[in-house]
Amino acid sequence: MAEKNAETQDHLQAEKTYLNLGPSHPAMHGTLRLFCELDGETIVKAEPEFGYLHRGFEKHCENSTYTQCIPYTDRLNYISAMMNNVGFCKAVEELLDIEIPEQAKVIRVIVCEINRIIDHLVCTSTNILDMGALTNFWYYFNVREKFYNIIEKLCGARLTTAYTRIGGITKPLYLGFEEEVKDCIRDLLKAIDDVEGLISHNRIFLKRTVGIGKISAEDAISYGFTGPCLRACGVNLDLRKDQPYYDYDQYDWEVVLAENGDTYDRVIVRFYEMRESAKIILQAMKRIDRQASVMTSDRRVALPPKKEVYTNIESLMNHFKLIYEGIRPPVGEVYSATEAANGELGFFIVSDGTGTPYRVKCRPPCFPIYQAYAPMCEGGLIGDAVAILGGLNIIAGELDR
Amino acid sequence: MDLNKLKDKFANSVELFEDQSQAVAKIPVEKIHEVLAFVKSDDHFKMNLLMDIVAVDYLTQDPRFELVYILYSIKHKHRLRVKVRVKDGQSVSTVSDLYKSANWAEREVFDMFGIKFNKHPDLKRILMFEGFEGYPLRKDYATNKRQKIPVMKEIP
Numbered sequence: 001m002a003e004k005n006a007e008t009q010d011h012l013q014a015e016k017t018y019l020n021l022g023p024s025h026p027a028m029h030g031t032l033r034l035f036c037e038l039d040g041e042t043i044v045k046a047e048p049e050f051g052y053l054h055r056g057f058e059k060h061c062e063n064s065t066y067t068q069c070i071p072y073t074d075r076l077n078y079i080s081a082m083m084n085n086v087g088f089c090k091a092v093e094e095l096l097d098i099e100i101p102e103q104a105k106v107i108r109v110i111v112c113e114i115n116r117i118i119d120h121l122v123c124t125s126t127n128i129l130d131m132g133a134l135t136n137f138w139y140y141f142n143v144r145e146k147f148y149n150i151i152e153k154l155c156g157a158r159l160t161t162a163y164t165r166i167g168g169i170t171k172p173l174y175l176g177f178e179e180e181v182k183d184c185i186r187d188l189l190k191a192i193d194d195v196e197g198l199i200s201h202n203r204i205f206l207k208r209t210v211g212i213g214k215i216s217a218e219d220a221i222s223y224g225f226t227g228p229c230l231r232a233c234g235v236n237l238d239l240r241k242d243q244p245y246y247d248y249d250q251y252d253w254e255v256v257l258a259e260n261g262d263t264y265d266r267v268i269v270r271f272y273e274m275r276e277s278a279k280i281i282l283q284a285m286k287r288i289d290r291q292a293s294v295m296t297s298d299r300r301v302a303l304p305p306k307k308e309v310y311t312n313i314e315s316l317m318n319h320f321k322l323i324y325e326g327i328r329p330p331v332g333e334v335y336s337a338t339e340a341a342n343g344e345l346g347f348f349i350v351s352d353g354t355g356t357p358y359r360v361k362c363r364p365p366c367f368p369i370y371q372a373y374a375p376m377c378e379g380g381l382i383g384d385a386v387a388i389l390g391g392l393n394i395i396a397g398e399l400d401r
Numbered sequence: 402m403d404l405n406k407l408k409d410k411f412a413n414s415v416e417l418f419e420d421q422s423q424a425v426a427k428i429p430v431e432k433i434h435e436v437l438a439f440v441k442s443d444d445h446f447k448m449n450l451l452m453d454i455v456a457v458d459y460l461t462q463d464p465r466f467e468l469v470y471i472l473y474s475i476k477h478k479h480r481l482r483v484k485v486r487v488k489d490g491q492s493v494s495t496v497s498d499l500y501k502s503a504n505w506a507e508r509e510v511f512d513m514f515g516i517k518f519n520k521h522p523d524l525k526r527i528l529m530f531e532g533f534e535g536y537p538l539r540k541d542y543a544t545n546k547r548q549k550i551p552v553m554k555e556i557p
Contacts, residue, residue, distance in 0.1 A: 051530065060544075222500055
C-alpha cells in the first residue's frame with residue numbers, strides 16, 4: 001500500500017514550472033520582471049531583473065549644467081516629480097552654501113506634501129486595485145486628478161514639472177491657489193474615509209494583506225528600508241523630524257507608525273500619512289506671502305532681472321555666463337537627503353569647480369526596498385507577489401535611473 | 402558624534418574631517434570591513450543603515466577610484482561617510498555580510514565602474530544587460546557610445 005502511495009505521489013509530483021512575471025504586465029508596475037520557479041502556485045524561488053528603464057541619468061548629469069539636470073530629475077520618480085526637483089536643488093544649494101528665501105521654503109513644503117499625497121494615492125489605490133477593488137481606485141484618482149490640475153496651473157506640466165530652480169522656485173503661486181488646495185484637501189479627507197470604510201473590514205482585502213510580505217524591523221533596517229515601508233515595521237525614522245529641513249519641525253504633525261511590517265500596515269500607514277500631509281499643507285498655507293520673493297538674490301545662481309540685463313553690461317555678462325557656463329559651485333562634495341514619498345531620496349554630488357557636476361549619484365528610496373522583494377515573495381503564492389509589490393511602491397523610473 | 406573614538410580604535414590609518422557639516426572618515430581600503438563592523442556595532446556610532454555606496458572615477462589620479470559608504474544611525478540620528486581609494490583592477494572586500502543593502506549597492510558599483518568585491522554572494526550586472534561591454538559611468542566611456550543589445554538566450 002505504502003509502495004502504491006509513493007507511486008501515486010511520484011505521479012502527482014508535477015515538474016517545476018517557470019513563470020515570467022512582467023516585464024510588461026499591468027500588475028508589475030512599470031517594467032519590472034520577476035522570474036519565478038513555481039511549485040504549484042507557490043513561488044519557490046524568485047529572481048528579480050530590472051534595468052529596462054535605465055537611461056543613464058547619472059551619465060547625462062555629468063554632461064549638463066546643474067540647471068539642465070533639474071528636468072532629468074522629473075523622470076526619476078514620475079509619480080511625485082516635484083520632490084525630486086526639491087531634493088536635487090537642495091543638494092546643490094548645500095554645495096553652494098546658499099540660503100533660499102523663507103517663501104521658497106514654504107512653497108517647497110506645500111508642493112512636496114501635495115506630491116506626497118499624490119504618490120500615496122497612486123500607490124495605495126493601485127495596490128488595492130491589483131487585489132480586485134476597482135471602486136477605491138476611482139475614488140482616489142478623482143482626487144489625484146484635482147491635485148494634478150493644481151500642479152498644471154503651477155508650472156504648466158503635470159508630470160514633468162521642473163518647478164524648482166537652484167536658489168528658489170521658478171514662479172510664485174497663482175491667485176486662488178489656497179482655495180483650490182483647501183477644496184482638494186476636503187475631497188481627499190472624504191475619499192480616505194470612504195476607502196478606509198470600504199477596505200478596513202473587507203475580508204478579501206484582509207486575507208490578502210494581513211501577514212503577507214511580512215518583514216521584521218531588523219531585516220528592514222539591514223536591507224536599507226526608509227520611508228513608509230520602514231515605518232510600517234515600527235521604526236521611527238522620518239527625516240522631516242530627525243534632521244529637519246525647511247522648518248518641518250515648526251509644523252504640528254505626527255510620524256505615523258505601525259508595527260507588523262506587512263502589506264496591510266504599509267497601506268494603512270500611507271492613509272494616515274496623507275492626513276498628516278494635509279495638516280502640514282494647511283499650516284504652511286498660512287505662511288504664504290505673495291509680496292515676498294521666491295528666488296534668492298544671490299547672483300551666483302539667480303538670473304538678473306531682465307530690465308538690468310538690457311541696460312547694464314555687468315548684468316548682461318552675468319546672465320550670459322549663468323546660461324552659457326552654468327552655475328559654478330566650489331570644489332567639494334555633498335550628500336543631501338530629503339524625505340521623499342517613498343523614503344530617503346539622497347543626492348551625492350561631486351563638484352570640480354566647473355559648470356557641470358563631476359559626479360551625481362541619486363540614492364533612490366526604492367532601490368534597497370526592491371532588493372527585499374524576492375525574499376518576501378518566496379514561499380508565498382503568485383497573488384501575494386502582486387499584492388506585496390503594490391505595497392512596496394516600486395517606481396521603475398527611479399529604480400533604473 | 403565624537404569621531405576621535407574612531408581614531409583611537411584605528412590609530413593613524415584614519416583621516417577625519419568635516420564636510421558640509423557631515424562627518425567624513427578616510428581609511429585605507431583593506432580596513433573597510435573592519436571599520437564598518439566597528440561603527441555598526443559600537444554604541445557610540447550605531448550606524449545601522451547603509452544608505453548607499455557611491456563610486457567616483459578620478460581618471461587622472463592614482464588610485465583611480467573612490468568609494469564612499471554613506472551611513473546613518475537611527476538611534477543617534479547622525480551621518481557618517483566612510484571613504485576608501487581603490488586602484489584600477491583592485492578588489493575590495495564586501496560588506497554585504499554586515500549590511501544586506503550592500504549586496505545590490507556593490508553590484509551597482511561593479512556594473513557601472515567594474516570594481517570587484519571579494520566574497521560577494523552574487524556579483525553580476527544589475528542595471529545593464531548581460532553581455533554589455535565596458536563600464537558606462539567610467540570617465541573614459543564615451544557618452545555617445547552605442548552597443549547592440551544581444552539576442553536573448555533561451556530562458557533557463
